Amino acid sequence: MTATIAITVGDPAGVGPEIALKAGRHFAPQLETGAFRLRLIGSLAALGEVARSLDLPLPTVAQADEPLGIWPIEGSAVAIGQVSAEGGSQAYEAVAEGVRRTMAGEASAIVTAPLNKESLHLAGHRFPGHTELLAALTGARDSAMMLAHxxxxxxxxxxxxxxxxxxxxxxxxxxxxxxxxxxxxxxxxxxxxxxxxxxxxxxxxxxxxxxxxxxxxxxxxxxxxxxxxxxxxxxxxxxxxxxxxxxxxxxxxxxxxxxxxxxxxVKLLGFQIDPQTGEWLGLSGVNITLGLPIVRTSVDHGTAFDIAGRGIARESSLIEAIDYALSLTAEKAA
Structure with a gap:
């Protein structure tokens, strides 16, 4: 059975949509061979705005067994780099949709791009972070966080x-x-x-x-x-x-x-800094939630509002998170 990895794009005001679109482009050769499928979960408006502004390919709404597609949620485009209730609401709804589809067997694993806790709270979802949110959505008790690089x-x-x-x-x-x-x-x-x-x-x-x-x-x-x-x-x-x-x-x-x-x-090993400017560019590393009834991995960095919308965010952590999800999914299937 071909694995389907669901990627929640996180807060649309951050780098999540950008790195999700870049990861889709990175895996395109493997996706075309049928090795696995990717589904981006986010609002069409927010993903479309990022794709247009950064000249990135925008997948279509997912149909059947196509390699790469979007599972859309409701939501409008937001101001990039700014905390907002709309951004927090979309981040929550993307995770909820990913959990629903994964627990229903439509996806093999969920990979999460970063959300902003302040935006999440403004939207009325008062969770300390993804780990606690996922535990609540899945009914898991006593989960734990593992970071991997x-x-x-x-x-x-x-x-x-x-x-x-x-x-x-x-x-x-x-x-x-x-x-x-x-x-x-x-x-x-x-x-x-x-x-x-x-x-x-x-x-x-x-x-x-x-x-x-x-x-x-x-x-x-x-x-x-x-x-x-x-x-x-x-x-x-x-x-x-x-x-x-x-x-x-x-x-x-x-x-x-x-x-x-x-x-x-873990972050000391994984942070990527521009040696000329000292600017944070990206992070290699994966956050894995242990103890859930589903496979969940994530990037090991935040929304990076300071570089969102500039096209310089690196997708390396998300790529590594997808690779980890595929490994964990394959082992469970075996």
Missing amino acids: GSFRVSHVTTHIALEDVPKRATEPRMRRVLDLTIEALKHLGIAAPRVAIAALNPHAGEGGIFGTHDIRVTEPIVADYRARGHDVHGPVPGDTVFVKMRGGAYDAVVAMYHDQGHIP
Whole structure:
């Protein structure tokens, strides 16, 4: 069965429509061979405006089994680079439509371009981000975020919460859940015996309790239990060395305790900066939501209002997200 990947174009005021159209152009040779199908989900008005202004090819409304097409939603063109309720509404409706079609079997996976949280909230959808929105739409409980850049993968015990609340949320059940989801995801990616490290919450993994006891009380018993059951799990590994070790090939993934601990190393590797101007151009990296009843991947960057509409946004992260979705879909189909 040919995979159909649904791409939600995100907030139309950002770079989402641009990178979605560019990704469609990038994959055109593979799409023409029937390797898979792409469906862009967004308003025809917003996608059409971006296509015209940047001289990009605009797919037609999807018909049957054609390689590339649009699944349209209602919505008008918006002011590029500006927060708006209309932009937030379209971003929400695109995700909702993608989830509906994927859960109905019309799409094999959903790949999301970025939305703007302020616009989303102005539209009345008060979710901290895509992860929580997708959990609500799919009825999933206790999902988790994994960021990936090539073979560099980081899942998160906590994400969009205050740093002061992390120790209270990094409970034994939650850590076990994220560890299980991480191991499962790695196996879906073809890694038969995953090697996973758990990052320490405290500096130096607590230095024997001098800098806190969470790593000793919570993490160490979890690691001991998983190792006793035959899993190649390590930790707690201090946060200032664990990602270097993974980059060196020691681990297939790291479980991070909180948002910035996991996001900073992935984005440091993936950000693309113009050396002449210092301007942000794009980001390689993928956001994968673990624990959903559907396959969902995403770009690992925001709406980039500052460069939207200029034609310089790079589609590399979206291309990588589509590749990851195809890998996960193929493994599930197998």
